[in-house]
Amino acid sequence: MPNSNSLKQKTMKGLFWSFMDLLAKGGMQIIIQVILARILLPEHFGLIGMVIVFIALSNLLVDSGFSRALIRDENTTQEDYSTVFYFNLFVSLLVYVLLFLCAESISLFFGEPQLILIIRVLSFVIIINSLAIIQRIKLVKNIDFKTITLTSVVAVIISGIITITMAVLGFGVWSLVVNMVSMQVIQTVLLWYYNKWIPSLVFSSNSLKKFFGFGSKLLVSDLIDTLYNNLFYIIIGRVYTKTQLGYYTNAVKFRDFAALSISNTVERVAYPVLSSIQNDEDRLKAAFKKVIKTSAFINFPLMVGLATIATPLFSIVLGEKWLPAVIYFQLLCIAGMLYPTHITNLSILQVKGRSDLFLLMEVIKKVNLTVLIILSLYLKLGIIGLISATLLNTFISLFVNTYFSGKEISYSTKEQIKDLFPTFALSIVMGIIVFTVGSLLPFNHYMNLTIQIILGVSFYMIICKLMKNEELKTVYSILIGLLLKVKLTLNKGVSIEADALVDERSTENKRQKVG
Known part of the structure; x- marks a missing residue:
C-alpha cells in the first residue's frame, strides 16, 4: 500500500495533468467545435448523431470491461496485458465486420442513404481504438496523465486543422467523419510511441478468466448505460428531423465539454488513487467524501451558471441559427450537475470489486428511465419531454447510487445529501439571481453575458468565503x-x-x- 506522501504526490501530479488536459484538449475542442458549428449546418451534426450510439456501443464491446479490471488489479503481468490486447483486437475486427454488414439496414431505419458509407468509414475508429486500450491502461495505472494529455492535445490540434480545412472546402458531414477517425489514429500512434509497451506472443485463457468475472458485469452495465445515454439520438433521429437531432447533438456536446471534462478528470484520478487504498476503510471514506464535495463545489455552480447564460452565450459563440438548441442545453446542464457525484459513487463499487451491484444499479436506473421515456412519448411531450425525463431520472439515480455505494464505505445517502445540499442550494440561488438580472438588463448580448458572469462568480465566491466553506480552501490549495x-x-x-x-x-x- 502506498504511503501518504507518495499517494499525495501522485494525486497532485495526476490532477495537474488532468487539469492541463481539461484546459488544453478541452479548450481546443471547444474552439474547433465552435468554428465547425458556424461553417456547417445542424443537419450535418444530426447525421453523425445517428451513428454515435453504434460506435459507442462497439467500443464498449471491444473493451469488454477489462480496462477497469486491469486498472484495479495490483499484480498484473505481461501475459495478462498481452492476452487482453489480442482479445480486444479480435473483437474489434468482428464488430467492424458486423457494422459493415448492418450499415444498409441502419440507413433504412433512419431513412438516410448517406449513412451507409459514413458508418463503414467511421467504424475504422473501433479497430484503431482497440490498439490503444492497453497503452492507455498502463499510463492510467501509473497515474501518468502527462503522456495522455500530451497525446490528446496533439491529436486534437492536428485533426482539428484537417477538419476545419475540409469544412471550409465544402465537405460537409465528411469533415466530421474525418475528424473522429484522424484524431483516434494520431492519438493511438503517439501512445505507442511514448509508452513503449509491446505485447508478447502469448495468449492465456487463465488471464482472460481472471478478469472476466469482474469485467463482464461492468460490460453489461456499461452497454445498458451507454445505450440509454445515446437512446435519444436514435429516437430523435427516427421520429424527428436530422436538423432537430443536430440541435440536440451539439447541445449535448457543449454540455459535455463542461460536465464530463470535470467528471472524467475526477474519475481518471480518483479511481486509481482510491483503488490503491481500497483496503484502508478510514482513508477510503475520507478520500471519497473529499472528492464528491470538492467536485460538487466546482460542478454545481458551473452547470447552473451555463444554463442561466445560455441564450447570450449561444448567440455570441455559435450564431443565431443555433438558438433553438438553447432550451435543450439548459435542461441538459441541470441534469449534468450530479455527473461527478454519480461517477465517484460508481467508482467505489468498482474499487470494492462489487461489479454485481454495479450491474444491479444500472438495471434499476434504466427501468426507471424506460418508464419515463415511454410516458413522455405517450403524452407526446416532444424532445423537451425526453430531455426532462433524463433530468428527472438523474436526480432519482442519486438515491440509487448513494444507497449501494454508501453501504460499502459506511457513508449513507442521508450523509451524502447533507454534505452536498449547501453547495446545491447556493448554486440554485446564484442561478436565479444571474438569470433574473440577465432578463432585466437592457444591453446587448456581449454586455449582458459579461455582467452575468461577473455577478455569478462574485456572488458564489463571496458567500462561500463568508460561510468559511472548506471546499473553497481545498480548491484554493489545489490551484x-x-x-x-x-x-x-x-x-x-x-x-x-x-x-x-x-x-x-x-x-x-x-x-x-x-x-
Missing part, C-alpha cells in the same frame, strides 16, 4: 499547487523534485493558516 507545478514544469520540467516542492508549499500554506 496553488497546480500553479506552482506549471511554473516548475515551464522552468525545469515535471520531476520528483517538483512534486516535493509542491507538497512543501502546500504544507507551508496550511501552517500559516493554522498560525
Whole structure:
C-alpha cells in the first residue's frame, strides 16, 4: 500500500495533468467545435448523431470491461496485458465486420442513404481504438496523465486543422467523419510511441478468466448505460428531423465539454488513487467524501451558471441559427450537475470489486428511465419531454447510487445529501439571481453575458468565503499547487523534485493558516 506522501504526490501530479488536459484538449475542442458549428449546418451534426450510439456501443464491446479490471488489479503481468490486447483486437475486427454488414439496414431505419458509407468509414475508429486500450491502461495505472494529455492535445490540434480545412472546402458531414477517425489514429500512434509497451506472443485463457468475472458485469452495465445515454439520438433521429437531432447533438456536446471534462478528470484520478487504498476503510471514506464535495463545489455552480447564460452565450459563440438548441442545453446542464457525484459513487463499487451491484444499479436506473421515456412519448411531450425525463431520472439515480455505494464505505445517502445540499442550494440561488438580472438588463448580448458572469462568480465566491466553506480552501490549495507545478514544469520540467516542492508549499500554506 502506498504511503501518504507518495499517494499525495501522485494525486497532485495526476490532477495537474488532468487539469492541463481539461484546459488544453478541452479548450481546443471547444474552439474547433465552435468554428465547425458556424461553417456547417445542424443537419450535418444530426447525421453523425445517428451513428454515435453504434460506435459507442462497439467500443464498449471491444473493451469488454477489462480496462477497469486491469486498472484495479495490483499484480498484473505481461501475459495478462498481452492476452487482453489480442482479445480486444479480435473483437474489434468482428464488430467492424458486423457494422459493415448492418450499415444498409441502419440507413433504412433512419431513412438516410448517406449513412451507409459514413458508418463503414467511421467504424475504422473501433479497430484503431482497440490498439490503444492497453497503452492507455498502463499510463492510467501509473497515474501518468502527462503522456495522455500530451497525446490528446496533439491529436486534437492536428485533426482539428484537417477538419476545419475540409469544412471550409465544402465537405460537409465528411469533415466530421474525418475528424473522429484522424484524431483516434494520431492519438493511438503517439501512445505507442511514448509508452513503449509491446505485447508478447502469448495468449492465456487463465488471464482472460481472471478478469472476466469482474469485467463482464461492468460490460453489461456499461452497454445498458451507454445505450440509454445515446437512446435519444436514435429516437430523435427516427421520429424527428436530422436538423432537430443536430440541435440536440451539439447541445449535448457543449454540455459535455463542461460536465464530463470535470467528471472524467475526477474519475481518471480518483479511481486509481482510491483503488490503491481500497483496503484502508478510514482513508477510503475520507478520500471519497473529499472528492464528491470538492467536485460538487466546482460542478454545481458551473452547470447552473451555463444554463442561466445560455441564450447570450449561444448567440455570441455559435450564431443565431443555433438558438433553438438553447432550451435543450439548459435542461441538459441541470441534469449534468450530479455527473461527478454519480461517477465517484460508481467508482467505489468498482474499487470494492462489487461489479454485481454495479450491474444491479444500472438495471434499476434504466427501468426507471424506460418508464419515463415511454410516458413522455405517450403524452407526446416532444424532445423537451425526453430531455426532462433524463433530468428527472438523474436526480432519482442519486438515491440509487448513494444507497449501494454508501453501504460499502459506511457513508449513507442521508450523509451524502447533507454534505452536498449547501453547495446545491447556493448554486440554485446564484442561478436565479444571474438569470433574473440577465432578463432585466437592457444591453446587448456581449454586455449582458459579461455582467452575468461577473455577478455569478462574485456572488458564489463571496458567500462561500463568508460561510468559511472548506471546499473553497481545498480548491484554493489545489490551484496553488497546480500553479506552482506549471511554473516548475515551464522552468525545469515535471520531476520528483517538483512534486516535493509542491507538497512543501502546500504544507507551508496550511501552517500559516493554522498560525
